[in-house]
Amino acid sequence: MATLAAAVPDTKPHTPSPGAEKQPAPARALGIDALRGLAIIGMVFSGVFPHEAPWPGWMFHAQVGPPDFAYTPAVPGITWVDLVFPFFLFTMGAAFPLAMRKKLEQGQWSEVILNVFKRGALLLFFALVIRHLNWFGLQGAAWVDQLTSLLTFGCFFLVFMRFPKLGSGKATGLKVLGFMVIAALLGAHLAFTDFTFDKSRNDIIIVVLANMAVFGSIIWMLTRHNLLLRMGTLAFFAAIRLTHDIEGSWTSAIWDFHPSVSWMYQFMFLKYLCIVLPGSVLGDLLLKYRSAATEQKGSVSRGVLSLICFSFLVVNLYGLYTRQVELTLALDAVLSGAGLWLLRKPVIRQEELFQKLFGWGVFFLALGLTFEPYEGGIKKDPSSYSFWFLTSGLAFFAYILCELVSQRFSRHLFWKSIIQSGQNPMVAYVATAFLVSPLLALTHLNGGLESLREANVYLGVVKTFVITGAVVAVTAFTTRKGWFWRT
Numbered sequence: 001m002a003t004l005a006a007a008v009p010d011t012k013p014h015t016p017s018p019g020a021e022k023q024p025a026p027a028r029a030l031g032i033d034a035l036r037g038l039a040i041i042g043m044v045f046s047g048v049f050p051h052e053a054p055w056p057g058w059m060f061h062a063q064v065g066p067p068d069f070a071y072t073p074a075v076p077g078i079t080w081v082d083l084v085f086p087f088f089l090f091t092m093g094a095a096f097p098l099a100m101r102k103k104l105e106q107g108q109w110s111e112v113i114l115n116v117f118k119r120g121a122l123l124l125f126f127a128l129v130i131r132h133l134n135w136f137g138l139q140g141a142a143w144v145d146q147l148t149s150l151l152t153f154g155c156f157f158l159v160f161m162r163f164p165k166l167g168s169g170k171a172t173g174l175k176v177l178g179f180m181v182i183a184a185l186l187g188a189h190l191a192f193t194d195f196t197f198d199k200s201r202n203d204i205i206i207v208v209l210a211n212m213a214v215f216g217s218i219i220w221m222l223t224r225h226n227l228l229l230r231m232g233t234l235a236f237f238a239a240i241r242l243t244h245d246i247e248g249s250w251t252s253a254i255w256d257f258h259p260s261v262s263w264m265y266q267f268m269f270l271k272y273l274c275i276v277l278p279g280s281v282l283g284d285l286l287l288k289y290r291s292a293a294t295e296q297k298g299s300v301s302r303g304v305l306s307l308i309c310f311s312f313l314v315v316n317l318y319g320l321y322t323r324q325v326e327l328t329l330a331l332d333a334v335l336s337g338a339g340l341w342l343l344r345k346p347v348i349r350q351e352e353l354f355q356k357l358f359g360w361g362v363f364f365l366a367l368g369l370t371f372e373p374y375e376g377g378i379k380k381d382p383s384s385y386s387f388w389f390l391t392s393g394l395a396f397f398a399y400i401l402c403e404l405v406s407q408r409f410s411r412h413l414f415w416k417s418i419i420q421s422g423q424n425p426m427v428a429y430v431a432t433a434f435l436v437s438p439l440l441a442l443t444h445l446n447g448g449l450e451s452l453r454e455a456n457v458y459l460g461v462v463k464t465f466v467i468t469g470a471v472v473a474v475t476a477f478t479t480r481k482g483w484f485w486r487t
Helices: 030-048 080-105 109-132 142-160 168-192 204-223 227-243 250-255 267-289 302-321 325-342 349-370 385-409 413-423 425-442 445-455 457-481
Strands: none
Touching: 030 080, 030 385, 030 413, 030 425, 030 457, 080 109, 080 204, 080 267, 080 302, 080 385, 109 142, 109 204, 109 425, 142 168, 142 425, 204 227, 204 267, 227 250, 227 267, 250 267, 267 349, 267 385, 302 325, 302 349, 302 385, 325 349, 349 385, 385 413, 413 425, 413 457, 425 445, 425 457, 445 457
């Protein structure tokens, strides 16, 4: 969810200098797109999945489950739903090197820094708009609110798309038009309904992503040649978090910095650097090991490696949710040994890459499990050290799995749609509330889907699949058309 937009690296082709030897461009990292796509689709699916008692607890956040779905922070454990946000954050970090390294090497520091703060500002704008013009929160007539959301969705194309064929003047004019229409919609609802504007009413996920886009990018830029220093910043965050509640301490002053800006920045948000910065390691390694050349067949069984990576996900989700921590530790040790042995003698560059990534995954997984007993066990909300580091480790394994699957199935419609959803995540994130849901309401199809749930509680999942499928279809369509939303 760089950002929902900056998480997708710039794919503008590089024009070689005259006389330079032509080199094939490295293949796009489809594994990142696929992992990001699975994360954003998981967000959509879990968000519209019916919160009904008959469904099992592992279909929801571990701390908000059946039978009453009351937030219970004391409950430890994680479910698959708890992985989607950290996996998205991980892909954000992975995109930093892919998106910025070339310009930094060319000395374009001022442009890169300006773009970083521009992305943060646009994401804050996005976070405010999607909470204020979402038709569920508007106060006008239902059909007016639904049309408002549809019009806002259209304006997002003007604001966030790039129009290189139109020239800079016309492209800027379209962006200004998009901003003006959104402002007019806000003004109309403020003037004619009971609607109110409050900057603290924003989408917290996008606000967190805005903070990660700014702070994560800057930290990566300053430490891009010093991995030890980059990981060391996490130790300083941990120290501040552990000491911020000591009255009168300087760490307390940093933690509680100026409540007036708490709607857009809180030091607490920086905890997700524990996921974003490990993700940046993936991006660094991709630049180092990725090659456009066709390589010979490697020595590692891709099927076995895929199975090991998938098993890590299953073992840790099941073991930590059911609180069989000792069993989880033992199985993780077996899987780690098997994977390290399998990758012990890489013969092609991709196997070298997988060997490095697998090692990082084992490290962060072990670190997360070591923190597991602290603060009552692993939790997504309130998130714990164990959660940040363990999900980072699992994200390394998930990337390897997604890359292997993408190499084989990237042309199949189902997996291709997942990849395309990951290439245009901002569209997928708001398509439910600003396009699919209002259209279902305006066409009265929503009533038919709700009647299924009323007839049988388990049929409520039909609506979930309809909405999720529509979101994926819309996002894949915009990707194929090249209608990318970028900050």
